[in-house]
Amino acid sequence: MARIIRQEESRIENTLDLIAAENHAPRSIFEAQGSIFSTKAAEGYPGRRFHAGCIHADELESLAIARAKRLFGAEHANLQPHSGVSANLAVYFSVLDVGDRILTMKLSHGGHLSHGDPSSITSRCFNFKHYGLNLKTERIDYDEVKELAHSFNPRMIVAGASSYPRLIDYEKMAEIARSVSAYFMVDMAHIAGLVAAGVIPGPVPHADFVTFTTYKTLNGGRGGVILCRQEHAQKISKTVFPGAQGTPSLNLLAAKAVCFQLALEPAFKERQKKTLENAAAFAAGFEKKGYRTVTGGTDNHLVLVDLRSKDLTGVVAEKTLESVGIIVNRNVIPGDPQKPDITSGIRIGSPGITTRGMAAQEVAQIVNLMDTAMLNNKHQDVLENVSLKIADLCRRFPVYKT
Ligand SMILES: Cc1ncc(COP(=O)(O)O)c(C=O)c1O
Structure with missing residues (x-):
């Protein structure tokens, strides 16, 4: 080995x-990932654990959450999702019922597998419809999104992509979601670093939920994050643990805390x-x-x-x-x-x-x-x-x- x-x-x-989708994380990230926190079991959240001995685990997770909220100006942050897909699944299951309708971007036009591609288990749990790009401009066709939103009547609309080279108009997408009383989620996995630095517009003020991974432009270690409005905080917490995951990877949470501090500089x-x-x-x-x-x-x-x-x-x-x-x-x-x-x-x-x-x-x-x-x-x-x-x-x- x-x-x-x-x-x-x-x-x-x-x-x-x-x-x-890759970057070169600094050694401080690896030090946190490979630290003694690799071994601690800490089911639950700071102050509400199902294992004893969590005094430092609580301090670690609280610090990481505070940094995430500060970096992105979010009301609530859950840092326990093990990956981007886990974060997306947790958002879907937090406010939707199995079989509910979700409108997302097509994989073949730049979306992501976890946005309801037939090969992803997300498509077996929810009823997805996909919007695409206007093939002439190769940009999101917001009129098509609006039309589909009104004919399909989704309970959630998702923006975000893994191979779309342009900015997304979150305000417009949020307006469309509001017009059909749908939740609005943004998966900003690829661009989280650019958003954190403020060099492109971010979705946090417009979305109910924002998910991302820490290892792409953000240049941290592996893992997922969910940001949300305070009103959804409890549902997200319960869906991540005990809903979908067990013990958090505290070592990865430590690396997320390091990543957010570096991103604030x-x-x-x-x-x-x-x-x-x-x-x-x-x-x-x-x-x-x-x-x-x-x-x-x-x-x-x-x-x-x-x-x-x-x-x-x-x-x-x-x-x-x-x-x-x-x-x-x-x-x-x-x-x-x-x-x-x-x-x-x-x-x-x-x-x-x-x-x-x-x-x-x-x-x-x-x-x-x-x-x-x-x-x-x-x-x-x-x-x-x-x-x-x-x-x-x-x-x-x-x-x-x-
Ligand atoms: C838009 C988007 N969402 C989610 C993910 C999934 O992240 P993970 O591989 O950490 O589950 C990716 C990864 O490439 C992505 O591009």
């Missing part, structure tokens, strides 16, 4: 991580600004080389590149890029004629390379190298040359200095 961990450390240092805001700048530089770079980007650019940390103008598929691009040390994922583009395991696109995220300290100049170099590798995916000598340049970039911008 020690060997495998060392090899993973080496892989992280020696490759460029362009997965939009000025350096974090600067980095999130650079994350946006670098994503915009990726979009501009690919457009300049004759690739189409979905929506013609980005407002957040990710870019969806349509590879069809170069006769490439997502799967070929993903494999070729991995072979030279660039980690991206293939991704369907809206209206994709290819199946999800092939795809016509790749999703590129800027958080990882921004955390390494890279800026627009390096992004331009990375775009060049990606283009060269993808277009020469059968030319081993070209690929070897690209690999050397990627290795050099990685050495110049280490993830962990020690």
Whole structure:
């Protein structure tokens, strides 16, 4: 196991991580995750535990909650969900009954599995309908959302996505939800760091519930969080524990507390600004080389590149890029004629390379190298040359200095 961990450390240092859902957490996060809090059982909440010996556990969880509320300006925070999907499930089950109607974004247009995709157990518990993007603008069609809300009459409307490069108009979505007396939930897993830093608008003032994960743009450890209005606090608490989970992972709660403190500091805001700048530089770079980007650019940390103008598929691009040390994922583009395991696109995220300290100049170099590798995916000598340049970039911008 020690060997495998060392090899993973080496892989992280020696490759460029362009997965939009990932980032490079600082060592302080790992210290908290690997701390003595890994072993304590603490069913319940601060001051109301079902195990003795929780004096420090209570202090830890209260501190983490206070930081989360301060960071996002939320009335209530529950930090116990083990993951983003667990957080979403807890929200659904807190105020809905099995079989209730929920309106969410289609997976193939950028939504998430846990938003009622047929492959997710969420779809067996609730009755989902999906809104999509306007295929001309590739943006959310709020008129369609409104129409569907009125014909379907959902009890909850969900906004939020895993591959949507534009901002979401939460105010408009909240208004639509109100007009049909539906709850409004936002899953901001991908963009939580950008929202925390205030570099893009956040959903907290508009939504009944906001869920997110701490390990993407937010750059903490793994885990999920639910923010909600005070009026829903008790239902959320009961649904998470004892409803859906048992003991909380206190070590992960400790890491969340560290993550929120780091996110409250000025350096974090600067980095999130650079994350946006670098994503915009990726979009501009690919457009300049004759690739189409979905929506013609980005407002957040990710870019969806349509590879069809170069006769490439997502799967070929993903494999070729991995072979030279660039980690991206293939991704369907809206209206994709290819199946999800092939795809016509790749999703590129800027958080990882921004955390390494890279800026627009390096992004331009990375775009060049990606283009060269993808277009020469059968030319081993070209690929070897690209690999050397990627290795050099990685050495110049280490993830962990020690
Ligand atoms: C929008 C969205 N929600 C939820 C999740 C799920 O988070 P987890 O994998 O931690 O359950 C993701 C993860 O990629 C996501 O993109």
